[in-house]
Amino acid sequence: MHKYANPNQFLRIANPILPWCAWLAGLAIAAGLYLGLVQAPADYQQGETVRIMYVHVPSAWMALFVYTNMAIASATAIIWRHPLGFLIAKASAPIGACFTFISLATGSLWGKPMWGTWWVWDARLTSVLILFFLYIGYIALVDAFDDPTRGQRAASILALVGAVNVPIIHYSVEWWNTLHQPASVARMDGPAIHSSMLWPLLIMAIGFTALYFALMVVRLRGEIAAMKVRNVRLGQVQA
């Protein structure tokens, strides 16, 4: 297990998987777009606006999934002092921030015709906005120190403390009154959504997850190369 905590060992496994992830992402997103925009029916209440769901909901899932990954990676990095966890978290942060922003923007575009407003300060929307700020805070903090290890530690602690927001976001629609509708897919009694709408949603989610892994590996390789550049320069200064 510890062998794979070495970034180079990890890349030996991740690199062959990368093209498969990229292809899966492209195919699943294309299929999800076709199913969601063309095949799926309009909603009997929301009409064609329900199609925003096929980009909004998978992005929101990714926003939470990527943050959870970041928190776990940061925890393992702090506990076992392995650089790989830090690098995975750092590579993930901009991807998670992008998915969070997409879920906020598309939610706003869905809210205007259905709720009559672009934004409300209710529990779900506010907690997702806080998630976005946590991502931004992490990205700002991780590069804020001259000594990269100090930035990594500070940002990792932020990622861990912010993890408390993840269950708050999930349960916010049950704990507080809100305009936002409750979960339709991740329910104890099974999905409360017809298969013609569930399939495009799940296929889009598979595409976004594959895209996340592909982008994460690309960014991780960039981070590892940047680390080596720093080490070579440090060696030059000391020599």
Added chain:
Amino acid sequence: MIGALGEFFAMGGYAQYVWPAYLIAAAILAVLTGLSLRDLRHQEATLLALRRQRRGAAVDEAQG
């Protein structure tokens, strides 16, 4: 045919909400992918140049 396409793009009168949602998502993910690949290429090129330079310096030292 044009009627069916026009109907598709009209999105039941909600075109100004549905299409921007998809365009924003596509634009953000495309820019993120482009920047991630550009950064990787930049870092790898810098690393290669530094290593070459270092090897060159080592050779100079050995010869000098």
